[in-house]
Amino acid sequence: MKRAGFTNPWLPILLLVPQLSIIVVFFYWPAAWAIQSSFYLQDPFGFGSTFVGAENYTDIAQSIEYRKVAWFTVYFTAIVTFLSLSIALLLAVKADNVLRGAKTYRTLLMWVYAIAPPVAGFLGIMFFDQSHGPLTRFFGFFGWDFKLGVDYFDTATAMIIVAVWKQIPVNFIFFLSGLQSIPRSVREAALIDNNSGFRRFWDVTFPLLAPTAFFLLIINITYAMFDTFGIIDTMMKGEPGANPMTLVYKVYLDGFRGNDLGGSSAQSVVLMVLVLVLTIFQFRLIERRIHYT
Amino acid sequence: MADLTQTQIAQPTPSRLRFKWNTIFDHLILIAGSLLMLMPLVYAFITASYDPVTIHREGLALTFGDELGSNFEKALFEKGGFTKTVDGMVMLKNSFILGIGFAVGKIIISMMAAYAIVYFRLRFATFAFWIIFTTLLLPLEVRILPSYEAIQRLGMANTYSGLIVPLIASATGTFFFRQFFRAVPEELVEAARIDGAGPVKFFIDILVPLSRTMIAAIFIIMFVFGWNQYLWPTLITTDESLFTLVRGIKQIVLTYSDAAIPEHGQALALAIVAMLPPVLIVIFFQSWFVKGLTESDK
């Protein structure tokens, strides 16, 4: 708060009312409702519900299906995060190095940010098309008979490739801006101290980028877990079947297609707790980041 | 001493050479990266210039056909979907309503809230702060089911407000503006108070004009975010006249997999229409967008 804030008694309340009411109606109420209904078993035909205690949760814990989805989410998140971060870092370092065409490269490497995940997924379908997809042909060249939507592993690979492609721009933007905010004098000092560009990067540049990288790590985990919904949904062409899916997709599937409100709510609650932990972790990091600069 | 001069003389030639090789290598990587990003769109755009039969037979193409104009025309103006009531233009309009409505609504609401939190002595300021910022913790995807339930009960399904308002229920914008307002020099509000400006005047005369670039940057980010929403519109709009382009993608995909000879050309044209507005905005307002994105997240 500012030292010399205004002391008007009703104006701030008036200013806060729209935001607070939206949040209460569309955030706290739903969240509370989810927690409550996670302890109930919904009648599939809509005739009321029965209190079942923690049964929905124990069901989740025992479900082989759920465990499979959870493991896929872990792998998917780890691979997407690692690949999109490292490719973006490489590109950002190179874009920061070159003098000529730096702006053009920047534009070319960031525009994909604006593409919606399902649109990216749709492009993915075209590229991995069974008979004519350029990437299917490319893999076929190496003797890999790529079957999107049929083979679990192939579908997962395609989803990962599209998800990485879609996420590179954000990471690129943040890495580049992180690199550009490293003071010139620090770079010059490093130039004098060390003549190996490779060592300079790992000894000086990378540690200075670490706060950005930590921050992006969380962003990417969140992205892979939640924002890839559109990619996954389009790439399995609306037929979940035996296709790979993430935890969020399963919440959607069980809640809206399977009409298992209690189970879906319990899954929601599990995810909420997961995100909560992530976010607390992130706040800690942001605090440290502020001290760092 | 002799050694020293020798190395000094010997050094420049290889290092200059190496420097050049390095630069070429850098450019090669960047060009590869740019192509990786660009090729899918190029493919899609060129393939959108063929008739469906050709695409079905040949797949994606890299040389232009002659159906580009007609495919775009059909995609935009031909009634499609299950009920044959909605064309590309309607979806385009809906996308703009969602993108702009969401961005404007979010900016107005979050600027007001951030102003109240930063510039007023408020007893429950900390409480309000926490109420608002807890929402940062849970993305909509995590709480879709209950949010959907809430919208149903409020009778807001299949309305624009049902589409837009729940998306505003996260504090990202408020957080951005709070950070920005806190960085505005303290003395400015003091000078304004001595100049006789009350809270409303200060907000309109000084704070809003000062935030112009920030508002622009957030508008771009939020517009793209709103335009690209998929899951929420998929749930909340079952009435086709409310479909956005991104929501419509799902329909495209379904036709793609179902029909004997799917309308690939049209589908691709529509996908291009769906990505063009946000992409153009991001490209043309690049510097604002990058500034907003990187600075607001600190």
Next chain:
Amino acid sequence: MAQVALEGIHKVYPNGFEAVQTCSFVIQDGEFVVLVGPSGCGKSTLLRMIAGLEDITEGTLRIGDRVVNDVDPADRNIAMVFQNYALYPHMTVAKNMGYGLKNRGISKTEIDAKVQEAAKMLNLTDYLDRRPSQLSGGQRQRVAMGRAIVRQPDLFLFDEPLSNLDAKLRNQMRIEVRALQRRLGTTAVYVTHDQVEAMTMADRIIVLNGGRIEQIGTPKEIYSTPASTFVASFMGAPPMNVLNATVSSDKHVTLDEGLELPVAAPAASSGPILVGIRPEDLTLGEGTTPFDVQIVEELGAQRLLHGTLGGQAFSVSVNKDHEAGTGTIPVSITPGAVHFFSREDGFRI
């Protein structure tokens, strides 16, 4: 134009920090009063209480005949110049200067006339259509001044207005600000941590330390009869020498290390004491007191000799044409230029 009266003013922050201890003083109509002290001494808090930007915990504040404790800053008819100028970055110079008038519902033609007049006074006429970002530091400072004077306030408040300028410009603006205030005859309260500014600009100086007023007086009074060792060492450059000494029962003043000073002891005191002597109140090469010079600082017009006197740090200032080098030189102390302070609380005896 107005008189400003503070009666028992006191400031305690909600966290319990006592920023300003109870104080009372009156600033006469048209007077230029400088609040001076180190950072954190409460001078800015005091100024901001007068401005109305900070609540007064206790006491009465009058501007003119009006008690203004609960009056909004905008209604106190004051104008303030801030350290970082606080110009509105998105407004032109003319708009910046006229904003306060506009908020008071004054007609556009009248605002224009007043802004023109002030701009003329400050040599800003050519810059009226520029934005603050297109101006130099000195010009911005002038705009801040202009914003203050167009309003024709009862009271000017300055919060370290010159500290963002370079040394040369600062000297020049010091004179300009003072001349302007004289010409307008407006009462002014000026906060600074720079003792030179305080000495050169003030009609009266209020020296603050740790939230307490140490002394109020004209620059001459403050300099010649400092009320405490704090004032003595804070005001004046180079600072006053303060030596630990003892007054014997037979009124001899002896430094702790045993050297006797040839000065008249204060009548009312004996025992441990502090002796203050300004560096310029000494003559080199005369007298009997040995001064061991270790470093000579060339200041241009003066030379400053640093060393020890009877084992305690000591400096002497001499004229530029006085030959001086390191080694032991006898010094004599100008009679009547010796200050005595209590060793317990530092106050003048």
